[in-house]
Amino acid sequence: MATRCIICERETGGTPIAEDAVIKAIRAGKQALRMAQNNRLVVCNDCMEGYRAKRERFEKSLVQNIVLGGIIFLGLAIVPIFTKAGFQLGAALVGLLFLLGLVLLTVLTSYSPSLVGGLPKGAAQSSRPGFFGGIASKAAPTIKKGSEKEKAASQKSKKR
Ligand SMILES: [Zn+2]
Secondary structure (H helix, E strand, C coil): CCEEECCCCCECCCEEECCCHHHHHHHHHHHHCCCCCCCEEEECHHHHHHHHHHHHHHHHHHHHHHHHHHHHHHHHHHHHHHCCCCCCHHHHHHHHHHHHHHHHHHHHHHCCCCECCCCCCCHHHHHHHHHHHHHHHHHHHHHHHHHHHHHHHHHHHHHC
16 A cells, blocks of 8 residues: 655655545545556655644634534524524524535535544644743743732731
8 A cells, every 4th residue: 555645646655534424435436437546645854844734724724614613503503593483494504504514515515524633743743732822821820920019008908
């Protein structure tokens, strides 16, 4: 079984991608059409940065569209409850179709599979959790210190 990079399509080694539902569906479709090559799909080292950008774009647009579809769905499902009409199954189903349609559209237009074990450690990735972790670890003591100072200040003012 050959290993093939999903970005440059060269036969090369690299980080294997996760065989998720979308990849399985594509494989099943290719097998049905007798186009299956049954390659082990990887991302090679040369393509890792390009892949990372693509994957992050996909994750971002997927989250955005799920939120958007969720708002449309909730709007159509919940808003009628507060009107004279009451809950409208049809409207709720239309909202659900919007949500599923948006997810499907995202997958069809910008799908990028995940890697086995997630993104390998690189500059972009290691800086991200560090960034948020840094904020969290710095923010927590700062708030504590602030409240302690405030407590101390209020105690001082009480004493006076
Ligand atoms: Zn490649």
